[in-house]
Amino acid sequence: LRAAFLAAIQGKQVAVVVPTTLLARQHMRSFQERFEGWPLKLRQLSRMVTAREAKDTKEGLASGDIDLVIGTHALFSKDVSFKDLGLVIIDEEQHFGVGHKEKLKELKADIHVLTLSATPIPRTLQLALSGARDLSLITTPPIDRLAVRTYVSPFDAVMIREALLREKYRGGQSFLVVPRIKDLKGLEEFLREEVPEISYRIGHGQMSPTELDEVMNGYYDGRFDVLLATSIIESGIDIPSANTMVIHHADQFGLAQLYQLRGRVGRSKVRGYAYLTTSPKKLLSSNAEKRLAVLQSLDSLGAGFTLASHDLDLRGAGNLLGDDQSGHIKEVGFELYQSMLEEAVAALSSEVGEAESLGQGQFAPNINLELAVLIPESYVQDLDLRLGLYRRLGQLDEAGSVDQFGAELIDRFGPLPPEVDHLLRVVKLKLVCRSAMVDRVDAGPKGVLIGFHEDRFPNPAGLLSFIDQSRGMLRLRPDHRMVVGKSWVSPLMRLQGLQQLIEELAEVARIEQAA
Template sequence: FGAAGTDDPLYEAVSAGRKHQGVEHWLPFFHERLETLFDYLPKASVMLDDQVTPTRLARWDSVADQYETRALALENKSRGDSVYKPVPAGLLYLDDAAWEAAIAGRRVLQLAALPQAIGADVVDAGGRLGRNFAPERQQENIGLFNALKDHIEAKMADGPVLLASYSEGARERLEGLVEDEGLIGAVTVTHAGALGKRGLYLAVWALEHGFESPGLTVIAEQDILGERLIRSPRKRRRAENFLSEAQSLSPGDLVVHVDHGIGRYLGLEVITAAGAAHECLTLEYSEKARLFLPVENIELLSRYGHEEGLLDRLGGGAWQAKKAKLKERIREMADRLIRIAAERALRRAPVMQAEHHAWEAFSARFPYTETDDQLRAIEDVMADLEAGKPMDRLICGDVGFGKTEVAMRAAFVTAMSGMQVAVIAPTTLLARQHYISFSERFRGFPISVRPLSRFVTAGEAAKTREALARGTVDIVIGTHALLAKGLRFKDLGLLVIDEEQRFGVAHKERLKQLRSDVHVLTLTATPIPRTLQLSLSGVRDLSIIGTPPVDRLSIRTYVSEFDGVTLREALLREHYRGGQSFFVVPRISDIAGIEEFLKSQVPEVTYVIAHGQLGARDLDDRMNAFYDGKYDVLLATTIVESGLDIPTANTMIIHRADMFGLSQLYQIRGRVGRSKTRAYAYLTTKPRMKLTTTAEKRLRVLGSLDTLGAGFTLAAQDLDIRGAGNLLGEEQSGQMRDVGYELYQSMLEEAIAKIKAGEMEGLSEADEKWAPQINLGVPVLIPADYVPDLDVRLGLYRRLSGLHGKVELEGFAAELIDRFGKLPREVNMLMLVVRIKSMCKRAGIALLDGGPKGATIQFHNDKFASPQGL
């Protein structure tokens, strides 16, 4: 291998018994020759798609180019550099000659999409594109389903009819739709072999369009309903499940126990109680005192949220005193929030409503299917505009999830009600993007849309200002130029603020003055921590858009050491498919090295540099040039973090990803994958550098987190700690430090709910979080040989403690079987104990000790609601 001893990564890895990344590429050195699939299937026929040849040749060119680039890098390396040593491509892959030799003498069936002259070697397979019900969709639904029913009944005379849907949830809904039309008895199948000679069938098959062939009709979900049925909430739940598992504790973390205060989590330990194994979380308190908490009561723990803190004394009174003092403070804060909300409710604002047909026509122009969350946000905003009091609503959602559409609908209603709209963005690029999309969307309606930023000439800007004062401009879109003191509106009705947190203090003050009696809609892609969501729930209304658009593909994410050849290939692949790429570095000082890499290794692409030390005008010009497609690559610092919407940019390379926070990485990665094109993100680290445990965990979580919108929740959790101080103020941050942010948050939430319900006395003892203790002398644990990964096990315990009722527990059990196999007895017992615990909580039972001779029951606070009921 030519390994140069100790400084070679391959040598180091083999010596340490570690797997070296890409080690499989050296496989040819260990065998006379490598077998292919053709060697294992010597007599098999081969079926080839019509795109096989161009795809195969393009792939071979890419592999050969990689080999040559690596060979060149090896030749030019300076002493001491560790460079990957490539193997000739022909030893690993079939070149053109080897491919031809492999299929020679076999029966080859070539599929062709275009009709050929029918002859001895050409057969018509008889498949035809199925019927699309688009014309009927334009009419009322009655026409569509009648036509579908007639079509199905006619086709069933010739053979089976199969309705194909994308997901299980969509299949259920499709089944309901056809049953409503009187087509009862559709059978669900999993493969084509299960189809009978006649009848109606349903299957989960990912087909864009249906087809008809002799004796079979397939109708796809999209043929009937157009855009796919809205996804079921399962995907989002899966994301939340993943998060609660990813957010599990590591030994050494500080935690807060509701009754005993701040302790240190040491790990999971199996202890034997009443002759049965029971898994517990071991917590250490001051003076090395230990507490064993049964896993089924894990909900009594919350993460402290800070790296350091003083451990409480087990059994001491200090913790309870601290909590009681805080409870009073929290009540005051909740009171203040409720008062602000009440004052706001007394102010008046004009009622806005659009004429029904105009509204329908405007909404129908939206080219996509609205997601559930988007529809909910639109309904919330419309209700606010009709309520006659000033709206102050925050729309919080991931980039590209459709916040702008909500703002456009609000702007439409306001303008059609005869009032003006101002849309304010923090950068000229964002303002320009909004202006382009608003102009497109409002074309053809009697609504005038004008821009106001430094890209508008002085003459044009003056005209726009006059028109605003006269009332002949309905919607104005711009940057902080709209906040200038001299700007006058004839009748401002709605203020839309994009990314408010990026405006300076003076601008925020000016926004407050404008706010008094106009409707305000704020859009943000920065996740709002849950702590603040509830603080804000008293002050302003919140709509969260957490579902990605239908058909959005998740971003493929790779985490690896910096490797020039891989990055060259990634940049060229994006370049050749007509797209653009981002190359993000953590510090301005890193730019020069990456610029040198782009010049020497990827001369085929053009690039532009952007960072925060450039003048505002220069930075804007560069960003706009990239937006207009004048460059292939934007080499930038974290200024690309939020708001940029460039659908053609679908490759993201993050240099030294270990230097970024989790929410930052997520926000930066969110710049790509904004269209239906698959996007790629490469998180690179310094070669041969040992990462800190936190950095490694962060990158691992992000690498595996490809559920859309899930990262938004994840970033919100990451921000929970860091974001709290600046929005809640320093005092609250200090209080949060006393008890940890999770417990603080739940106490505040409870206080607000109680005051709203009119129970002004704040939190009583009865509201305290508590959990029944159950001892039944049976083993209660998830065995280590069933789920070996400790983090996953802890995450599962955490999820299990939050489940209620038989249905949720059954679902959890089914998931465990899918993931880990048949449930062992200990897990069945654990599920049973969790169910009994939930029943005890409802009945107010604090302790249940059971054994062969009977059971002992103790009630919570020694109170029993209905003694006579015993």
């Protein structure tokens, strides 16, 4: 509200984009109340308004007469244009595709975009965590707000009847939510036969605007006890008197959907209850079980960010340059991808200059010695623990730290197997390769090929002198790669010999840098 007011009062147009007509109407009411008495013209654009009103709104946006518009996907249509759009606010951002969000930003080069979501989609969260977008967290709940109690169980008619009646007799209202319109009939029969004491109405997205508006107004005014609905009520509906929710076939909803639905209850000082029910005859998939378990465990207020992090872990970050808003980075793995992304963002930001980002130590040498280098399962059996050790090892930047890491492994897991010993030696070799500006080492049975970073060496004269002193063991090829013409008895001896050779190269490189 404050951002929209500041933009509009300075003569810029503001577009507030929401996913549903119900939320558009609710926001329109809130904005009208807060902006009353100010010289700002507000309009709504959705299927709930008449064709005449929609036409007048589009003309007003094009001419600049309308300062702020609140709308659904209707704002993305080709016949909607703005005279001077300054701010776009996207509420419940997880409901919109990449194409929708980019279309609004294309309207003007310097447009400001504010996205709001309790559960950001993996792609958006990844953009924020990588530094490509600014991130603000609102973690303080309203005063006296209580966390919603969440229960996961197979559908039990007795339990649901008691939950609905308890809410009715304490003066509140309830939601009964189904994933599909065709599921409404079965639940309507259940309410009619098993809970005849309560009054209910049905609401879904295929109803006419007038009919749906009548149902929602009746529920707002407390004229009936239970609203039997689809996930149309998921986004932003604020009814303080509704404090019990039963979600039928909860395994068919996504993690963010379940969290958003649960957020529709407990919006006052009264404790809210959410019952996530599943079919007793259906075996749940492993992902569905994880989703329900995560939601049940995150019962504290403001847990949306934590839940979104779980969602990022379960579904992957998607494609930051394309349209995929989730999906795993299978080619390089998440840790390496995150590291590469951070380097790219840092190189493009004003905090790290180009020369610094491409300078010494900012590349990963490629070492191929035909050696087994790994932490075998027979040495460390737990997969998560092995991955954690690999992660720690990749962050070490000093030879002494690698030695300490090796001593810790011996202390925790016993003597080092040959593969782990080779791994530690290769990590130390990579560290000295960075100092020598060596970015590639390919070893074969008759020799080794060494490549320099960007085909350059800091001390070319020193390198030529070093090659001359090798008595024919070293030679420089026209493609600026150095050949080591020596064969070693074993791969381990080759590794030790290369360590010594590249340490000498690093010393030659340091002489030039010191000069």
